[in-house]
Amino acid sequence: MARVPIDVGRGTLVRGAVIGALLAFALAGLPAFAGADWITTFTSVAIYSVTALGFGVLYGRVGMISLGQVALLSVGCWVGARLSYASSMPFPILLLVVGLITCVIGVLVGLPALRLSGLYLALITLMFAGATTVVLSVIDFPNGGGGFTARSANPTLATETPPVRRPSWATGDAAYYRYTVIVCAILFLLALVHVSSKPGRAWASIRESEPAALSAGVNITLYKLWAFALASFMTGVSGCLLAAQVGVPRAITFQTQDSLTLAATALIGGIFSLWGAVVGGVFNQLLPFLFQAQWGVNANFLLIIFGAGLLQVLLTAPGGLAEQFPKDMAKLGRLAVRGIRAASRRKRRPA
Amino acid sequence: MITVEHLTVRFAGVTPIDDMSVVFPGGTCGLIGPNGAGKTTFFNVLSGFVKPVAGTITAFGDNLLKMADFRRARWGLRRTFQTEMAIERLSVFDNVAMIHEHSGAKRSSRRGDVLAAIDFVGLEAPPRARVGGLGARERRLVEVARAVVGRPRLVLLDEPAAGLPDEETEHLSRVIQRIPDEFGALVILVDHDMSLVSACCESTAVVDFGKLIASGPTAEVLRNEHVMRAYLGTEAQI
Numbered sequence: 001m002a003r004v005p006i007d008v009g010r011g012t013l014v015r016g017a018v019i020g021a022l023l024a025f026a027l028a029g030l031p032a033f034a035g036a037d038w039i040t041t042f043t044s045v046a047i048y049s050v051t052a053l054g055f056g057v058l059y060g061r062v063g064m065i066s067l068g069q070v071a072l073l074s075v076g077c078w079v080g081a082r083l084s085y086a087s088s089m090p091f092p093i094l095l096l097v098v099g100l101i102t103c104v105i106g107v108l109v110g111l112p113a114l115r116l117s118g119l120y121l122a123l124i125t126l127m128f129a130g131a132t133t134v135v136l137s138v139i140d141f142p143n144g145g146g147g148f149t150a151r152s153a154n155p156t157l158a159t160e161t162p163p164v165r166r167p168s169w170a171t172g173d174a175a176y177y178r179y180t181v182i183v184c185a186i187l188f189l190l191a192l193v194h195v196s197s198k199p200g201r202a203w204a205s206i207r208e209s210e211p212a213a214l215s216a217g218v219n220i221t222l223y224k225l226w227a228f229a230l231a232s233f234m235t236g237v238s239g240c241l242l243a244a245q246v247g248v249p250r251a252i253t254f255q256t257q258d259s260l261t262l263a264a265t266a267l268i269g270g271i272f273s274l275w276g277a278v279v280g281g282v283f284n285q286l287l288p289f290l291f292q293a294q295w296g297v298n299a300n301f302l303l304i305i306f307g308a309g310l311l312q313v314l315l316t317a318p319g320g321l322a323e324q325f326p327k328d329m330a331k332l333g334r335l336a337v338r339g340i341r342a343a344s345r346r347k348r349r350p351a
Numbered sequence: 352m353i354t355v356e357h358l359t360v361r362f363a364g365v366t367p368i369d370d371m372s373v374v375f376p377g378g379t380c381g382l383i384g385p386n387g388a389g390k391t392t393f394f395n396v397l398s399g400f401v402k403p404v405a406g407t408i409t410a411f412g413d414n415l416l417k418m419a420d421f422r423r424a425r426w427g428l429r430r431t432f433q434t435e436m437a438i439e440r441l442s443v444f445d446n447v448a449m450i451h452e453h454s455g456a457k458r459s460s461r462r463g464d465v466l467a468a469i470d471f472v473g474l475e476a477p478p479r480a481r482v483g484g485l486g487a488r489e490r491r492l493v494e495v496a497r498a499v500v501g502r503p504r505l506v507l508l509d510e511p512a513a514g515l516p517d518e519e520t521e522h523l524s525r526v527i528q529r530i531p532d533e534f535g536a537l538v539i540l541v542d543h544d545m546s547l548v549s550a551c552c553e554s555t556a557v558v559d560f561g562k563l564i565a566s567g568p569t570a571e572v573l574r575n576e577h578v579m580r581a582y583l584g585t586e587a588q589i
Contacts, residue, residue: 201441201449201452205438208437208438215400215420215423216424216450217422217450217454218453219421272440
């Protein structure tokens with residue numbers, strides 16, 4: 001691999017240090033003082049960050065709008081729950097298998113993307129999301145019983161449905177939260193490796209212009225499906241994490257509109273950077289928790305906030321918060337420095 | 352050498368290229384003609400975006416039309432577009448490296464080749480700079496660097512000087528002239544700037560209404576009466 005002629009500068013080191021510190025805080029610091037419901041919420045934040053990242057890879061890197069990402073998450077959740085009932089494979093293997101199965105389904109959903117783009121692709125994927133919602137509620141997902149397809153006598157009773165297995169050494173909520181954060185960090189790393197190497201550059205060229213990419217020798221079919229495969233794999237793995245987190249997943253958890261909300265929060269966070277996906281996950285999961293459980297406000301008001309935020313992003317900050325926030329902070333810093341200088345000058349002048 | 356024989360392209364009711372036969376012998380060749388003469392359509396046929404209804408194109412002994420569009424880059428075809436196509440979100444280095452990655456050239460030589468191409472076009476911006484933050488002139492040079500990296504055999508430049516001020520065009524002209532010697536590629540240059548064409552091209556072909564109306568050494572072609580009438584107007588200064 002040819003190295004970009006960038007010496008590992010201070011910027012990279014600082015960034016690495018910040019990421020390391022944040023991860024260390026998330027793994028060691030947070031569970032120490034956060035309450036049980038906070039820990040559950042932060043587990044969801046990590047899971048939905050990965051889902052937002054899938055959306056970001058598809059739209060931000062390749063330019064394909066997929067509104068079916070939460071539906072894919074539910075597919076991962078469903079496959080994970082069923083495989084967990086049906087088999088006794090170790091949890092990491094389960095994650096991998098679920099990721100691969102979701103990957104195949106995601107690529108199938110992505111096939112229309114080879115012919116359609118923009119609004120039409122968005123509509124097709126939204127219909128997939130709708131269809132998934134219908135199917136899940138019709139078959140009474142996930143219907144826990146033994147084996148892959150068995151039904152329990154009364155699936156509405158949670159006591160009869162066995163909870164989805166967690167890894168043996170991470171059965172408690174705090175331990176499982178750590179486990180989830182680590183897996184999600186690995187998935188982010190996987191995405192980073194992709195976008196900063198050959199596929200990422202090919203995706204960027206497809207996003208810029210398909211004719212130009214074609215004349216540059218990019219196999220557009222291959223790289224578009226590759227993006228769908230990567231996004232679906234990540235979403236599938238996070239779906240399996242979600243299944244084990246909630247224990248008994250319910251169809252009602254996955255509404256078609258969640259896919260739209262996820263797209264909105266991912267856009268607000270920023271689709272061109274990996275940080276944006278984290279911000280998107282926080283918006284998607286932490287805010288509803290704060291509204292509903294902490295402040296006693298109806299979480300549906302969030303839809304209005306997300307709508308306003310989306311409008312703001314589309315009009316003034318296409319890079320989302322992930323690009324806008326550092327810029328604003330730098331501006332604020334400059335203003336502060338100027339203010340302090342002006343103040344000290346005034347002081348030095350004799351009265 | 353590129354040999355085009357009886358090439359015909361037809362879109363519903365329009366025939367932008369009509370039984371055109373032309374030979375590009377080597378070096379830097381000009382392709383000129385009024386707007387709508389079929390120049391860009393010809394480039395699109397070479398790129399594989401447009402399928403001709405008849406005719407053959409033989410490039411260095413290979414049947415170009417038989418090749419899948421995305422494989423032509425690996426064969427050695429490069430092009431620039433009238434609109435800007437450098438990728439704004441990537442760095443200069445990544446922009447050029449991206450072409451190298453799909454060219455079939457060796458991975459181990461990537462860094463050197465890419466830096467050589469950036470150096471060749473005389474770009475002052477650092478390789479790690481984002482293309483989106485560069486000026487129009489530098490972005491144009493990035494596009495030329497993209498067109499010459501990774502063993503090119505046929506380089507198509509579609510109005511590379513459009514919109515550039517005169518001194519920038521001169522620099523670009525010097526860069527284009529050196530492409531055949533430096534990379535051993537045949538360059539086909541489409542431009543409306545006659546001073547650029549006569550400075551760069553030993554030979555030039557003129558098309559009008561999809562037909563070849565003159566070809567040969569550039570100075571002679573530009574003096575040709577048909578060409579003056581079809582394209583330049585009688586008052587043109589050459």
